[in-house]
Amino acid sequence: MVATATAAPGSLRVVSDDNYPPYLFMGPDHQPRGYLVDEWKLWEQKTGVHVELIPTDWANAQHMLLDGKADVIEMLFRTPEREVHYDFSEAYAKVSVGIYVDSSISGIDDIDALRGFEVGVERGDACTEHLRLHGINAIKLYRGYTEMIDAVRDRDVRILCMDDYPANYYLYKNGSSVKFTRAFEFYSGDFHRGVRKGDLATLALVDRGMKLITSDEREALRRKWMGRPVSFTPYTQFFAYALLLVGIAGIALGIWVFSLRRAVERRTRDLGFLAYHDALTRLPNRSLLIDRLDHAIKQGEGSRLALFLIGLDHFKRINESVGHEVGDQLIKEVAERLSGIGPTHTVARVGSDAFAVTLQGPLDTTTITAAAERMLRLIGKGFAWGGRNIFISASIGISIYPGDGADGASLLKHADAALGQAKREGRSRFRFYSASLSNEAQVLLDLGEGLREALQRDEFVLLYQPQAELRSGRVVGVEALLRWRRNGTDMMMPDRFVPYAEETGFINAIGDWVLQEACHRAAHWLRIGLPELGMAVNLSPRQFAGPHLFEHVSDALGASGLPPHLLELEITEGSLLQHGAAVSSTLASLRGLGLSLAIDDFGTGYSSLAYLNQFPIQVLKIDRSFLSGLPDDPRAVSLTSTIVAMGRNMNMRVLAEGVENLAQWNFLRDLGCHGAQGWYVGPPMTAEVFEAWMATNPVFPPPGDPSSG
Template structure:
């Protein structure tokens, strides 16, 4: 065989090619050089063949570390080819034929240079070169450049594709012997790769699937490399086939991990967004609508906590399967979070098509799941957004569908909501408020107002309720009805409540230092604060730090807070009362369930809710309830205070029935600390004049 492929390709896998037995025992003179044409090693046959040259001072002396100027231009012209034949002025000082093979080892490129000297030992080398050819572990064949028929093949090629001698393959095309059944690589594609080699004169790499006679499939990387004769023309094509099946399987596994959820096997967020992006492009071109469903399982955490994560995982798999059964052929379901799923409904003509799928999904998921013989119920909340009305890209659609899902949660769960701009505007406002509220304390935007509490008998101030206010830098004065529930929801009520308590206590001390008459300060406690197991210690620290008289502090708790855990509530109230502070029930009468427990709580005062005060003058149920509350409180030796008093008639009704104190616009609106101080000073002056 006159033409030789990559004789030393597999040597690149060895730690040091120059030290390998294969290199040392090559039957041709050989050297290893790096990309800069610097010699790394020469083999024994090279030393033997060119001993006289090596021992002289000839300009072509070759030793490890030497640079070969005659080799460098050759390497530069063939850097992109793994195999190359050329003619150079070699070690003997004359032009001779060389075979070059590139090796990629640990990130560096090496070149194996073989010197098949036809003038000195042609017959011997002609016998030895096929032996080297046959020693290569990769299947290799040499092809005719006109017919692409096999001229010769090494043993690995024969064993892989023929199972017999090479003579059985000569004359056949490479495609014929490497494809036992139809594959994705057609004959025309196979020939196209070879024609590209002839057209460009460069190495061409392709992949193709080989199916053996017994049906096994393997993926091969095919490397087609041109071989040139002494004139520079391409005379043959070397075809090297490398089995990359394991590499492809690894790539498939990586693709699976990066695009699919490991637990359910469903597409993950990455693949979902890519698919949605493609659907949006098609919908924009074909004028179709797209729906995105965002689904979140209701109370899934409770299932995990009570039945265990193993059951929770099996439930998620079952939900994924049931969701898939609810969809149409072109729809996609993906898992994008712990218990969150999304569905893409492409190519919609009308929105009602999506509504049908949503309702079918709700009905299907409301049925019991059989998890290891145990019935598990798990409903779902669904948000729905449409392209193009609710978003022009995948991020906007997903965000808006998720927002609609939270709206479904707020509407009681096990239902669905469609995204709307109106509800979204409310969500944006809520987000702005929450973001601002998180910084309101540190920026000094919160302050307190004080509303007078007076004796019903003479109108003299006996106390004040501390009310929190928030001056937003852009929105202005935010009503408490907007930010207090938000503070409760986010947990910000804990630091805000602590600040209110301490600020009110400090203000009480400041008024005392100004010589004003002592008044009781009513401070609201939230449900979250009351459930804080460190609440008593925190209040004790604030009382101690501010130096306020505990007898001037009254903590106000709502009826609903006290009814949550009657026994625990009584214990907590006794601890608070032990600090010396007073306790009041705020908004009394709205809970209807506290009367039987009231005698067990160390309560000092009952505050009648303003809803019962508004219609006192008209009689009726509200007047009856207010009168009953006052009578009950008197029987239990509790003081009463009515909120929301705004008229003389309301005042007279309460005075006649023995309500001791009132609070409302009739006597004063909430006011700043300095205004309340002036109010106290004025009322003190009035008492001295009338006294």
């Protein structure tokens, strides 16, 4: 047999960043220059394959390769996202990536310090992936490094993520015209050459040609583009000894100068840090807080921003009674507690006994009130000292952008006014700058106070709404619905207190009570001879995301003796999408107990077939809003029909909520829907009323109904 070989292509198209000195950049004559230009010329000579080197912006370079308009891409970092699209050569250079900061900003010394700032990145750069991996999403993309430097000069952006090679070039090239410095190394990576996924023949050709370039040729390239090393050749022994002595003296002097320089740099860095940070807690100070607020407002990050100004009550007495050393330690512990409360925008120390915390996002009064209450509780927990606890309280003033100020200084001024009001009213409380919001917050605080006592007073009640099988008409289950009989008066609906319970964390204790009560009630019905009835229990998003959900469910089943197949846990679409794969193992474990899982109010959130397929869901509950027009509204008919067909095709049981009349019942039954819940079947009832109601053996449609036959 005759062996065949794949013929080498006549030419090779190599694409890369046109703005990456010293590897590749455009010279004054608008022609490409740099290390890669000379290296690929050598490759061309060694292989006889013509190389077309195509300099372009980095994002376009990647698109050209993936679109088949280039064969090889140069200077590519290897990342998980890129491994899907590329095959890579061996690494050929190590590159560091730094965070470069406008000299007017101090205190940016790690990745967490970037929160609240916008970071400039070259479009298509792997830095974008690394920033988002660390939770930094305020990213502004630029075509190339030149555009980024111009943006710094124009004050359009003040922080850049750049590879060190081009950054150092522009630091040198621009001199004093662009004042930015390297704050810290963000990460480092290796340069690879890349080809389209599966194009291994081209990758092998490139590697073979690169191996033909000799070490001497590479050293010449390195000297030309990366700097020329200084060599020392002794001419006489005497001269060598003289140089040796001078060298020793020079080394000693150099060490001294280096040490002095390092000390000066360290001191300068410390002074720069202290200009924008508190020396005791290392938190941002008032100046940096205002700067970050102004930057956040300018960039429009989120529709609302809340500033909490926290003043420790009677802190002077602490210093006078136990000393300033203990007082300083207490200040540091307060700083640690506030820094750990959650996803804050900034935590700062703005005075000897004052702190500031900012929150951003879709904030409402409930969220802000709950956050303030949480801060007061954290500070009021007590601080251990000398075998005893020191207790201290705090007052908080709150201002909100945009209503209470258009810049950081105004927000801080108005929060201070609200703090003064809180202290005048007796301390250990919070007040909004807006009087109307303070009144609204007071209502929520009263609600929270009642929630704290509701479990002890046995004020929560479960009502049970029946669920019927559409084909047979039998009652096959109930949904447990929470109510609050506050102070023995009328029952309060959950939409009035559950959102605040969610924000404050009370929902966990309430949810555990609901689970235990519902399981015990269903087990009791079995013991007194009622037919097997499924018990559907709603899980709140916070309860669903909790680390001990499996244990709580298992405990409730074990304590009550309820057969697991009779328990159904209802989860909202939003909870599934928000927590995603992080809870898939928990759901699998719950399913392993033998219970059922349902998606509640299906169709009102961001429905995703991928998620339905990913998680072990057995039941879809159609939201009542889809049934209001049935069976006459064509749109409602179309939507409901689609959901039912989808559920059935995925082997799920479909139950419609809000069934109010016989026409809806018949339509859903004929459509193939499995179950119904609503006032046509039965209203929410107390346990005693439901037991009596079941004794009548209800069947649907009821006998005598014109359409029941």
